[in-house]
Amino acid sequence: MLYVDGMNGVINHNETIQWLYTLVGSKFRLVVxxxxxxxxxxxxxxxxxxxxxxxxxxxxxxxxxxxxxxNIMEILEEKDGVDTELLVYAMTLVNKTLSGLPDQDSFYDVVDCT
Structure with missing residues (x-):
């Protein structure tokens, strides 16, 4: 996925990103x-x-x-919080996604929907 052609293929194929996001909701921690x-x-x-x-x-x-x-919010709302690495990855993903938004309106649209 890190190669330029591979990443461009992923960027142009939103179904792949949808599939990866779906896997975040898996019951298996390694998959998540x-x-x-x-x-x-x-x-x-x-x-x-x-x-x-x-x-x-x-x-x-x-x-x-x-x-x-x-899917992300379920990870962050877990009461036991045993897997701190999982929590860090989830929060980092949210923060990196929000920081990559082009304007403040987009930021608030995403934040207000959750």
């Missing part, structure tokens, strides 16, 4: 952690990727009939 890491690589690759991730998140959660970012 790997999906979060890959989404972080995607968002950190270019600031213009943040809107692509937001679009994918909204598409997945709208199909499921729930609020956007629900």
């Amino acid at each position: 952690k790997t999906a979060l890491k890959l989404l972080l690589v995607f968002v950190e690759y270019s600031e213009s990727n943040a809107p692509h991730l937001i679009q994918a998140v909204c598409a997945v959660d709208t199909k499921r009939g729930i609020k956007p970012w629900s």
Whole structure:
């Protein structure tokens, strides 16, 4: 995914990002952690990727009939918080995505939807 051609293919194929976001909701911690890491690589690759991730998140959660970012929020709301690494990846993904937004209106649109 780090190669330029591979990343451009992922950027142009939003279904891949939707699939990775869906994996964040898995019951298996290793799958969740790997999906979060890959989404972080995607968002950190270019600031213009943040809107692509937001679009994918909204598409997945709208199909499921729930609020956007629900998979991430479930991780952050866990009461036991045993896996701190998972919490760090989830929060980092949210922060990197929000910092990559082009304007303040987009920022508030995303923050207000959760």
